[in-house]
Amino acid sequence: MIDRLIAxxxxxxxxDTAAFLGLALSRTLLMTVIGCGAGFVLGMALAVVRRSRAGWLAPARWLAAAYVELFRRIPFLVILILVLFSVQAFAPDLSLLGIAAIAVTLxxxxxxxxIVRAGLESVPRAQVEGADVLGLSAAQSFWLVILPQSWRVILPPAAAFMVMFIKDTALASHLGVVELAFSGKILVNRGFSPVYGFGAVLILYFLLSWPLGRMAAWLETRLAVSRHR
Incomplete structure (x- = not known):
């Protein structure tokens, strides 16, 4: 084994190997950033709709709740396959990376x-009632009272979720996306030892996840302190 590694x-x-691994790493990071970034914006919109009490939004609340419950219970690999066949029927020229990013977003x-809904509901009801007494509109109450106080509950688990999902993007290799995990398999198929191929992947996953994990832990500690104050 040692002789093979030395050889x-x-x-x-x-x-060339560094460039190949760097490109695979960038695909993993791109899927995570685009998917989780768009997912955060869309997730906040769904959370706001579900939190609304307006009668005319009742159908939207039902659809939002159904979407959340459905996609939280479908394995990510199944979502990838469903998106692959659905998107190719309407946009056959879309890249596999784009299809994977859509699946990550969903x-x-x-x-x-x-996560966002839990953060919004953590704001004491008295704060919302106080905003109503002051004559603030629903939008003003959300942006000026509810959202600023809910960040401290939303950000730590949202950052932790992003760190977790970095590893789940490895499933995109089933579509043929040459992301970080798939790049290790390709290197082994080229004749390199698994110690080199998957060892490099292990190190790169760690270098990608560890700073984000530390940031999530720092946010949790920092915001917990501000709550106690």
Whole structure:
């Protein structure tokens, strides 16, 4: 084993290998950032709709709740396959990376919607009633009273979810997306030792996830302190 690793080292530790792994890493990061970023915005919209008490929004509330419950219970791999066949029927030229990003967005929207909804509902009812007494509109009450106080509940679990979903994007390899996990398999198929191929993937996943995990932990500690104050 040691002799093989020594013999393969000059061929593995090259600029081409580094560029190949860097491109795969960028695809993993791009899927996560686009999917979770769009999912956060859409999830907030669903949370606001579900929190609304307006009678005319009742059908939208039902649809939002059904969407969240459905996509939180479907495995991400199944979502990927469903999106693949659905999107190719209408946009056959869309790249596999784009299809994977859509699937990530659909799944992230459902999970992040629940995180946002929990944060919005953590604001004491007295704060909302106070805003009504002051004559603030529903929109003003949301932007000036509810949302600023709910960030401290929303941000830590949302950041933790993003860290978790970085690893789930490895399932996009089933569509043929050459993301980080798939790149390790390709390197092994090229003849490199699994120690090199998947060892590099392991290190890159750690370098990608660890700073985000530390940020999530820092947010949780920081915002917990501000709550106690």
């Amino acid at each position: 393969e080292a000059p061929a593995f530790f090259t600029r 799944a992230a929207t459902a999970y992040l919607s629940e």
